Amino acid sequence: MATSSTPSSSVQFGQKYVTAGLSRSLEAVVEKGEGSYLTVEDGRKMLDFTCGIGVTNLGHCHPRVSGAAAKQCMEVVHMQCSIAFHQPYLKLIEKILPLMPDPSLNSFFWWNSGSEAIEAAIKIARTATGRQNIISMQGAYHGRTFGAMAVTKSKTIYSEGVHPLMPGVFTVPYPYWHQLGLPPSTPSSQLSSLCLAQLDLLLKQQTAPQDTAAILIEPVLGEGGYVPAPTEFLQGLREVCDKHGILLIIDEVQCGYGRAGRQFAIEYSGVRPDIMCVAKGLANGFPLSGVISRKEVTDKLKPGSMGGTYAGNAVACAAACEVIDVMKEEKVLDNVNARSKELFASLNALRDDAKIAPCILDVRGQGLMVVVEFASPVGTGSHDPFVKPSAPKSLASRIAKRCQEKGMLILTTSAYEVIRFIPALNITQEDLAKGCQIFKEAVEEVVREG
Numbered sequence: 001m002a003t004s005s006t007p008s009s010s011v012q013f014g015q016k017y018v019t020a021g022l023s024r025s026l027e028a029v030v031e032k033g034e035g036s037y038l039t040v041e042d043g044r045k046m047l048d049f050t051c052g053i054g055v056t057n058l059g060h061c062h063p064r065v066s067g068a069a070a071k072q073c074m075e076v077v078h079m080q081c082s083i084a085f086h087q088p089y090l091k092l093i094e095k096i097l098p099l100m101p102d103p104s105l106n107s108f109f110w111w112n113s114g115s116e117a118i119e120a121a122i123k124i125a126r127t128a129t130g131r132q133n134i135i136s137m138q139g140a141y142h143g144r145t146f147g148a149m150a151v152t153k154s155k156t157i158y159s160e161g162v163h164p165l166m167p168g169v170f171t172v173p174y175p176y177w178h179q180l181g182l183p184p185s186t187p188s189s190q191l192s193s194l195c196l197a198q199l200d201l202l203l204k205q206q207t208a209p210q211d212t213a214a215i216l217i218e219p220v221l222g223e224g225g226y227v228p229a230p231t232e233f234l235q236g237l238r239e240v241c242d243k244h245g246i247l248l249i250i251d252e253v254q255c256g257y258g259r260a261g262r263q264f265a266i267e268y269s270g271v272r273p274d275i276m277c278v279a280k281g282l283a284n285g286f287p288l289s290g291v292i293s294r295k296e297v298t299d300k301l302k303p304g305s306m307g308g309t310y311a312g313n314a315v316a317c318a319a320a321c322e323v324i325d326v327m328k329e330e331k332v333l334d335n336v337n338a339r340s341k342e343l344f345a346s347l348n349a350l351r352d353d354a355k356i357a358p359c360i361l362d363v364r365g366q367g368l369m370v371v372v373e374f375a376s377p378v379g380t381g382s383h384d385p386f387v388k389p390s391a392p393k394s395l396a397s398r399i400a401k402r403c404q405e406k407g408m409l410i411l412t413t414s415a416y417e418v419i420r421f422i423p424a425l426n427i428t429q430e431d432l433a434k435g436c437q438i439f440k441e442a443v444e445e446v447v448r449e450g
Helices: 009-017 063-073 087-099 114-129 146-150 188-205 231-244 314-329 332-352 395-405 429-449
Strands: 030-034 037-040 045-048 107-111 133-137 169-172 212-217 247-251 275-278 289-293 360-366 369-374 411-413 418-421
Touching: 045 429, 063 314, 087 107, 087 314, 107 114, 114 133, 114 146, 114 212, 114 247, 114 275, 114 289, 169 188, 188 231, 212 231, 231 247, 314 332, 332 360, 332 369, 332 429, 369 395, 395 411, 395 418, 395 429
Parallel strands: 133 169, 133 212, 212 247, 247 275
Antiparallel strands: 030 037, 037 045, 107 289, 275 289, 360 369, 369 418, 411 418
16 A cells, blocks of 8 residues: 655654654554554554554454543542552452462552553562662563663663663573574573573672572563563573572563463463563553562552552553453453464465575564564674575565555564564454465565565
């Protein structure tokens, strides 16, 4: 679907007055969202495989969720959390308690964004342990605010030019074959063993266990490339934390709430978090995040040390309550796993195409959190062992742009040539097939162009 070469007056206004610090995939104004589709001001209806980066998990403007928010708007819009309780805040805790990956998670603080949830988790860990240092993962993304930015290791753009960052942050390798310079076929047990050995070394060389408050990890590496953490790696982290009194912070901001095929991605491993951060799909587009821990941990906090003007907004909490009901009643997780099989089948069939195969390094993910990693003629530099001089340049961004031209929004991610699939969790079989066909055509065309 062709796009106009001349930006509309609204787009030109935005380009003039919106800060240059924001980037956009599509230079257009969205006027309406409904289910898996967005309509832009020139009338184009676009299939959305981005979900606002994993936020509108039940599709745009789900009538039940938006209806619950509208009803709450006529009762209580805002009640500051340091003044009094409000019913949606408490009701959300009541509804989400049975969904926790471990019954020990019984202390809740609702905030606004994923970055803020990470900030709070770091603060809680440092306060509860009396220690300062935080270990995060190579390739991790946790946000753009100051503390979250310090533990983000996916791209330098997020912290470029604003150092020094928050001190006390150390990085350990994540079991991702490309970052380790090993073939995609490397067994997960080998990747995990290498990374756990590096963690042991880190605790002996750089941050002593008695100085280390927490280890922070996404069970599925997000912006770093949608890499599921092997069970043995997560179990190894839990063992290290238990041995040394370190808290394990699980970041479920993107991979949680059904995105990876279970309510929370950490459930695949059976590992118990000490602190868990949630956001994004929690309220289907209304700003809300959560920091969930054990009372024995959070009881060490002084009243007033946590808070925020808009923390746990009543309208957002009401929407989040309805999200839980919709996910259960509409059997959303069943749909995620059914559509996931179809998505992987489509992408693997594309990888098996003799003309396309040399350009694809990997297809991976969990649930409806899936990527295709493409080959690159330059990689991350001259020492990248997976550079393919014969591969077309900038495959990921070119394919994403071609998908846009064909009427579908899709995003790139990571420091590598990666395209990520983040469709609505309740996407229909027909719309998923349509998106897969658009992607297939885009890949074939761009590869043919070279």
